[in-house]
Amino acid sequence: MDMKEANIAEMTKRNILANAGYRCEVCGVALGYGKEEQHPQFYFIIPIVQGGEKKETNVAVLCPSDGEGFKEIERDLLLRKAMYREMAEPDT
Numbered sequence: 091m092d093m094k095e096a097n098i099a100e101m102t103k104r105n106i107l108a109n110a111g112y113r114c115e116v117c118g119v120a121l122g123y124g125k126e127e128q129h130p131q132f133y134f135i136i137p138i139v140q141g142g143e144k145k146e147t148n149v150a151v152l153c154p155s156d157g158e159g160f161k162e163i164e165r166d167l168l169l170r171k172a173m174y175r176e177m178a179e180p181d182t
């Protein structure tokens with residue numbers, strides 16, 4: 091599976107990162123844009139080509155190493171998180 095990093099707006103990325111508590115959603119490592127920090131990578135949980143929506147709840151923030159090895163099992167975990175987020179959204 092060719093997992094391309096999600097092409098999303100900078101503002102949206104900041105929101106997603108804040109919602110994730112500035113941590114990788116798979117391993118929990120701290121993420122940030124500082125020189126010494128692991129830079130966040132953004133991925134669509136359900137790829138757009140597979141019918142995924144271009145919205146925040148369908149985006150996961152991962153550390154670079156988890157981003158590279160984004161596997162089915164991790165996606166299941168993220169899907170569940172995305173579902174909770176969806177329920178917590180007041181306007182959907």
Ligand SMILES: [Zn+2]
Pocket residue numbers: 114115116117118119152153154155156
């Ligand atoms: Zn990670």
